[in-house]
Amino acid sequence: MNAVALGPLVFSTERLTAILALAVFVVLAELLARRVNPRLGTWAWWSVLIFVVAARFGHVLEYLDSFAAEPWRVLAIWQGGFKVPNGIVAMIVFTFVYFRRHGALLRWTVLPAGAGLVTAVAMILWSGDVPPAVLPDEEFATLDGQGLIPASLTGQPVVVNLWATWCGPCRREMPMMAEVARDNPDTTFLFVNQREDARRIATYLATEGISLPNVVLDRHGRFGRHYAAIGLPATLFIGRDGVLRGLHVGEISPEMLLSRMAALD
Helix, strand or coil, X not given: CCEEEECCEXXXXXXXXXXXXXXXXXXXXXXXXXXXXXXXXXXXXXXXXXXXXXXXXXXXXXXXXXXXXXXXXXXXXXXXXXXXXXXXHHHXXXXXXXXXXXXXXXXHHHHHHHHHHHHHHHHHHHHCCCCCCECCCCCEEECCCCEXXXXXXXXXXXXXXXXXXXXXHHHHHHHHHHHHHHHCCCCEEEEEEECCCHHXXXXXXXXXXXXXXXXXXXXXXXXXXXXXXXXXXXXXXXXXXXXXXXXXXXXXXXXXXXXXXXXXX
C-alpha cells in the first residue's frame, strides 16, 4: 500500500507513518507529564520541532546547490525531503541536554520514544512493500494522435506522472517535471492524464507554455487503477525490468525526483 485516503485527504504511507509515530510520541509524553512531571510535555513538543527542523536541514544540506537557486523551497515541506537519521540524532542530543539537571526523568522518555518507534514499525509492516506491478500491456492513445503500449518500454527506466489539469499540485510541479524530463533523455517519462479529453489538455499545455513528451490519454483512469494509485499527482518509478520500484503521492520536489530516478539505475 502506497497511500491512504482519510476523507478528502490523501497521505503517502511514509508521511502518515511519520505523523502517527510523532502523534503517539506526543500524546504519551503529555499523559506522563500529568502524572510524573510537566517537563515531559514541554520536552516532547520541542523534540518534535527539533526533529522536523533537523531532518529537513539535513535534506537541504544534501541538495544545497538546488535549494540555493530557489531558497523559498526550504519551507516547502509538503513536497517531502527529510533525512530521518539527522532528526533522530538531534532529538537524542536535545533530550540529554534538556534533562541534564533532571537525570531521574530520563528513564521516562523511553516510554513515549519506544511507543513512537513501535507505531512506525507497525505502520511499515502493515503497508508492506510496493506491489510488483508491471507496465500495462494495453494500448493507450497519446495527445499527438499516436498509440502507446507502456509494456513496450521495458528495458529502460520509466517515470510515470499521473496528473490532471484541475489538480493544483499537478500544475505546480508540472514545469519542473517538464524540465527534468528534457534534461534526462536516458529516462522515459510518461505524463498520463487522468480522465480528461485531448482538447482540454492541449489548451492547458499551450496556455502555460509547457512542452511534455509522451502525454498519454487515460479517459477511464485505467493506469491509476492498475497501480492502485489514489490521489493526484502520483509519480511512479519503474525499473528497466518494467516492475514498479516506488511511488510518490503528492507534489514532488526536484531533489526527490532526481534521487529516485538515480535509484532506478
